[in-house]
Structures are given as structure tokens and as C-alpha cells.
Amino acid sequence: MTxxxxxxxxxxxxxxxxxxxxxxxxxxxxxxxxxxGRFELAxxxxxxxxxxxxxxxxxxxxxxxxxxxxxxxxxxxxAMAVIGALASAGTLRWLETYAGEVANxxxxxxxxxxxxxxxxxxxxxxxxxxxxxxxxxxxxxxxxYMITGAWGIAFLVAALAGAFGDLVLHNxxxxxxxxxxxxxxxxxxxxxxxxxxxxxxxxxxxxASGQPPGPTPWAGFLVPLAGxxxxxxxxxxxxxxxxxLGVALIVAGSLLTKNLRAxxxxxxxx
Numbered sequence: 001m002t003x004x005x006x007x008x009x010x011x012x013x014x015x016x017x018x019x020x021x022x023x024x025x026x027x028x029x030x031x032x033x034x035x036x037g038r039f040e041l042a043x044x045x046x047x048x049x050x051x052x053x054x055x056x057x058x059x060x061x062x063x064x065x066x067x068x069x070x071x072x073x074x075x076x077x078x079a080m081a082v083i084g085a086l087a088s089a090g091t092l093r094w095l096e097t098y099a100g101e102v103a104n105x106x107x108x109x110x111x112x113x114x115x116x117x118x119x120x121x122x123x124x125x126x127x128x129x130x131x132x133x134x135x136x137x138x139x140x141x142x143x144x145y146m147i148t149g150a151w152g153i154a155f156l157v158a159a160l161a162g163a164f165g166d167l168v169l170h171n172x173x174x175x176x177x178x179x180x181x182x183x184x185x186x187x188x189x190x191x192x193x194x195x196x197x198x199x200x201x202x203x204x205x206x207x208a209s210g211q212p213p214g215p216t217p218w219a220g221f222l223v224p225l226a227g228x229x230x231x232x233x234x235x236x237x238x239x240x241x242x243x244x245l246g247v248a249l250i251v252a253g254s255l256l257t258k259n260l261r262a263x264x265x266x267x268x269x270x
Contacts (some may be wrong), residue, residue: 020122021190023069024151026050026077027107028186031158032179034100035172039084039092042099047077067124072110076103078203097166099206104159111152120148122193143200147193154189158182175239180232188225195221217267219260229253 019177030046050073057064080103084095087100114121123144134140149198165177203213233249236242 019193020069020125020147020151021193022053023067023073023121023125024051024107026073027103027155030077030103031100031155031162031182032186033102034096035178036093036096039096039099043077043080043084046048047074047081048078050074065123065124066129068119069110069121069124072106072229076106078256080178097172101159101162104155104162108152108156108159111148111155115145115152116146122151139200139204143197146200147195150192150196151189154185157185161185175235180235184225185227186233187228191224192220211219215267217264219263219267223257223260224254225265226256230257 026046026049028094029049030042033042034044035042038180039118050070050226054070054074080095085090087095098181110121123141126140130140161177162172163179165174166172169177178261199216230253233246233253235246237246237251240246
């Protein structure tokens with residue numbers, strides 16, 4: 001059965017909206033923007049993104065089901081907007097400092113909670129892209145557990161990094177805890193979401209033909225993360241006092257990216 005057969009629109013816009021990464025966009029916007037003096041901006045943009053995505057999804061994909069993540073997006077950020085509007089000056093300062101960690105923990109709870117009830121939140125998106133005959137197969141379910149788990153870990157790491165910056169360093173704008181670690185965690189989850197389904201499909205094809213699974217092609221996953229070391233190094237050079245670390249990151253990022261790209265090509269041809 002095709003996607004059209006069970007009532008969901010197809011096309012590039014539809015495919016874009018049926019990606020769980022898009023559903024997490026409001027959380028990513030909020031967690032990266034929120035900080036002292038930026039709570040109203042962060043929650044306003046996150047809520048606007050959440051409402052726009054829900055409206056656009058159900059306008060373009062008229063047969064699309066309501067998803068746990070998109071409902072959580074609207075409810076959470078609407079609640080944060082109301083709390084922020086009614087909060088005292090002291091509460092608003094607390095929100096400006098810790099709301100990023102609250103959002104990251106909330107999404108981690110959604111991710112791990114959905115896995116605990118055997119409905120990983122990415123499953124609702126994935127089901128709209130594949131034949132219903134595959135919905136209950138072991139490989140399809142395992143892929144969604146892995147991707148949902150990756151997002152749960154990413155936002156847990158982001159929450160811990162933000163909490164360390166706020167509670168230990170007493171600096172919400174610390175370049176490492178407020179930006180670098182959190183961006184790396186999110187980029188890793190985005191890349192894993194794109195990379196892992198191809199790995200799972202290749203493994204399933206090999207198993208179906210009686211071949212051994214073969215090594216996991218980690219180089220393809222690590223290339224964009226290694227590439228990020230270069231802009232991180234430039235940011236450290238500009239905003240941090242450890243110029244030697246910035247230079248080391250730029251050199252290491254360049255060399256690692258070159259090496260991993262070559263290894264990724266070898267894995268693709270294997």
C-alpha cells in the first residue's frame with residue numbers, strides 16, 4: 001500500500017513535515033535562544049513555530065494523524081508563554097536562567113516515556129512514510145526506538161550542560177555549556193536520525209540474503225560532527241581566551257573530516 005492509499009499527501013513539503021526533526025524544531029529554537037533577557041523572544045518564537053508546523057502539517061497532509069510531539073510542542077510553549085506573561089520579576093529571572101534545562105528535560109522525558117509505553121514518538125512520523133505491512137516488523141520498530149533514544153540522550157546531554165553552566169559556573173552564556181555542547185548534541189541527533197535508517201535497511205537486506213551484518217559504517221555518521229570542530233575552533237578563537245585550543249580544534253577538525261570522508265567512501269564501496 002502506498003502513502004496515498006492510506007490518505008496522506010506526498011511530495012517534498014509533505015516529506016519535510018513528516019520528519020521528526022521538524023517536530024523538534026520549536027524545542028531546539030527555545031533551548032538555544034533562551035537566556036537572560038531572552039525568555040520572551042525564545043518562547044514566542046518556539047510557540048509560533050509549533051503552531052505554524054501543526055497548521056501547515058494538517059493543511060498539507062490532510063490525512064495526517066495527530067502526533068504526540070506536535071501536541072506537546074503547542075501545550076508546553078503555550079503554558080510557558082502564559083507563565084512568563086503572569087510571572088513576577090523574580091520568577092521571570094528564574095525562567096530566563098533555567099527554562100532551557102526545563103525544556104530539554106521535558107523533551108527527554110517525552111522521548112524516554114514514549115519508549116517506556118512502547119510508542120517511541122518517531123514511530124508516528126515513520127508510519128506515514130512506509131507500507132503499513134512494515135509497521136510491526138522488528139527492524140522498523142528497532143529503528144524508531146534507536147532514533148527516539150538518540151534524541152532523548154541528546155536533550156539530556158543539553159540539559160546537563162546547561163545546568164552545569166548555570167549551577168556550577170554561574171554563567172548561562174558560557175560558550176561551552178550554553179552553546180557548543182548543546183549544539184553538538186543536537187547535530188549528532190539530527191545526523192543519527194538521517195543516518196541510522198539507511199544502516200538498518202542495509203543490515204536487513206544483508207540478513208535477508210543470508211549474509212553476515214558486516215561492520216557498522218560509523219564514518220558516515222561522524223563526518224559532520226568532525227566538520228563542526230572547525231567552526232567551533234573559530235568560535236573559541238573569537239570568544240574564548242584559549243587561542244591554542246581554537247587552533248587545535250581547527251586543525252583536528254580538518255584532518256578528521258578528510259580522514260573520515262575517505263573512510264566513508266571506502267565503506268560505501270565495500
